[in-house]
Amino acid sequence: MEGEEFAVGCFLSIKTTLGDEFEGQIISFDRLSNILVLQEGSKSGPRRNIRLLKANFIKEFSLLRQDEDPLDVKKCFLDLTSLQEREDSAIRQAEADSERFGVGVTSEAQSLFDALSKTLPVRWDKTVIVVMNEVRVSSPYLPESVSGGTPAANERVKKVLEFQRKRMQTRGTSQ
Numbered sequence: 001m002e003g004e005e006f007a008v009g010c011f012l013s014i015k016t017t018l019g020d021e022f023e024g025q026i027i028s029f030d031r032l033s034n035i036l037v038l039q040e041g042s043k044s045g046p047r048r049n050i051r052l053l054k055a056n057f058i059k060e061f062s063l064l065r066q067d068e069d070p071l072d073v074k075k076c077f078l079d080l081t082s083l084q085e086r087e088d089s090a091i092r093q094a095e096a097d098s099e100r101f102g103v104g105v106t107s108e109a110q111s112l113f114d115a116l117s118k119t120l121p122v123r124w125d126k127t128v129i130v131v132m133n134e135v136r137v138s139s140p141y142l143p144e145s146v147s148g149g150t151p152a153a154n155e156r157v158k159k160v161l162e163f164q165r166k167r168m169q170t171r172g173t174s175q
Contacts (some may be wrong), residue, residue, distance in 0.1 A: 006036060006055070011064040014038075015058050024051060024072050039070055099123060105139075108168065112141050115164040116157065131157050 006029040015021050024038035027050070034056060040049040071083050100117065102110055102124045116122045122131050129137040135149035135157045142165075143158040 001132050007066070009067045011067060012038075013062045013064055014053075014058055015060040016053070017059045018057065022051070023064065025067065027070055041146060042133070102127065102129075107140065109141050112137070112161060112164055115162055115167075119160065130174075137161065 006026055010026045011101055013023050022040055023143050024040045027039050028037040034054055036055055037052045038051045040051055051059050120131050132153055135153050138145045143161050146154055146158050
């Protein structure tokens with residue numbers, strides 16, 4: 001992909017290695033970082049959706065047309081407050097999502113965590129699943145591995161574990 005193909009103003013149809021497909025106009029291309037700045041869609045006006053994309057994430061692209069420089073200073077406006085809110089929200093969501101994945105646990109343990117999380121508040125404490133901030137489920141994540149919490153909470157977690165283990169066994173034998 002040569003710099004000529006990434007000329008400012010080009011409208012491209014892009015497919016990424018992550019499966020996204022979109023059309024956008026090149027606003028800028030930084031060779032050093034290999035980052036394209038694209039305005040998605042073909043609409044203009046005071047509000048625009050801007051995407052930063054590492055060029056090595058482009059799987060396919062085709063040139064739709066060449067146009068003028070999209071950054072007409074008289075027509076540009078960036079709502080920095082809205083952008084900051086979107087960034088903050090995305091970071092919070094990414095942090096919350098990352099806490100749902102156990103580090104150094106088996107896929108079976110992750111499946112049990114995911115099943116428990118559908119109906120109960122759960123988190124990881126290293127390799128221990130903590131349910132409702134009181135019940136702990138240690139490896140090998142069997143009903144006998146459940147400790148702490150009230151008897152009712154303890155029994156609820158054991159039942160979910162038993163049910164999920166039966167589902168996992170059924171799926172394993174039916175494949």
